[in-house]
Amino acid sequence: MDSLPDDPFALFNEWFEQAKKSEINDPNAMALATCTKDGKPSVRMILLKDFGEKGFKFHTNAESQKGHELDENAHAALCFHWKTLRKQVRIEGRVIMAPIEEADEYYKDRPYMRKIGAHASAQSRPLESREHLEQKLEELQKQYPEGSDIPRPSYWVGYYVVPEKIEFWWDNPDRLHDRIAYSKAPNGEWTQKRLYP
């Protein structure tokens, strides 16, 4: 890869399109790292739902561990690893909540059981038994039969990681891998530099 686009989103899009063709599942899976205000990190996989200048978007429960950490510390990092491509993308930036209209739009298009599941799951909090969850699901299915209007739980929201840095890593047979890091200048322009592997 000799000349890289000036726009990191163009390169991300190119790699993501390749990953969609080659990964056996979830090419949009990414690790999300968040941190408490006193610097204790945590990480988990989530799914990318959209990306562009506005940021890299995911949807989750705002009352989960990650949601609480983002309330305390609105900085996060994302990492994609596409094994079939031997490529990695790392993203760092500030996190903002998506407008509620976007959360509504996303929730509206979820399959029935996922909507019910969002109501049933107090994500990240202790659950006394699997049966307890199943009972909650059953009750919710009675309350909201299939085809009825199911409101979005207020805590089921979208977040954007607004990137300040995007680093692209790709494998080389000699193990001297390539790393190109894009940084966003205060004027909004992206610059790129090569890093030692």
Ligand SMILES: Cc1cc2nc3c(=O)[nH]c(=O)nc-3n(C[C@H](O)[C@H](O)[C@H](O)COP(=O)(O)O)c2cc1C
């Ligand atoms: C491939 C994969 C994709 C996932 N996607 C999401 C997602 O988009 N949103 C979400 O809330 N959890 C998702 N999860 C579950 C999270 O990894 C995690 O268990 C959950 O969000 C609770 O995380 P927390 O306790 O750190 O907040 C996914 C898990 C896997 C393995």
